[in-house]
Amino acid sequence: MPRPEAASGLSSPVRSALRHMAQNYAEPITLKDLAGLTKLSPYQIIRAFRRELGITPHAWLIRHRVTLGTRLLKRGESIATVAFEVGFVDQTHFTRHFKRLHGETPARFLTSGQAALAPRALTSARGSIRACP
Structure with a gap:
């Protein structure tokens, strides 16, 4: 599992989402939250995570x-x-x-x-x- 700060080969939206989830892991985090943060739709976030990390943001x-x-x-x-x-x-x-x-x-x-x-x-x-x- 890549660390957000060590994820140099990842796109900016995925890095931003990872950083947000790593810092706020104990709080409820929704795709809508990540969409607002990354300026992508929830579906685009899921596709980017699967393409770049092989798993969904939730996983x-x-x-x-x-x-x-x-x-x-x-x-x-x-x-x-x-x-x-x-x-x-x-x-x-x-x-x-x-x-x-x-x-x-x-x-x-x-x-x-x-x-x-x-x-x-x-x-x-x-x-x-x-x-x-």
Whole structure:
């Protein structure tokens, strides 16, 4: 997943949308928001993301949130807290996407020992987590 600041080969609208989503990941973000920001229609944004990144803006945002959530889990945050802090409406929504991307639930991930391999340099959430690498 490219970082917005490292996405030199991407078009300006895609870079702007990525930067906006990376900075505001914990808030609801709609295609209409991205359309206003990029001056493209929602359909043009989706097509640009698929062409340049191979995924939709929504898929990028979900992956970004799960990646940040994984870091928080590794720090020892509770699943419910992580879900809220990275922008999911509830723990179930976070768990469903986490399992789809990681192949196991957050609870199993924590008990499997993978969480112990984590970096501890992350700060608390809701806007203060660094963007995904």
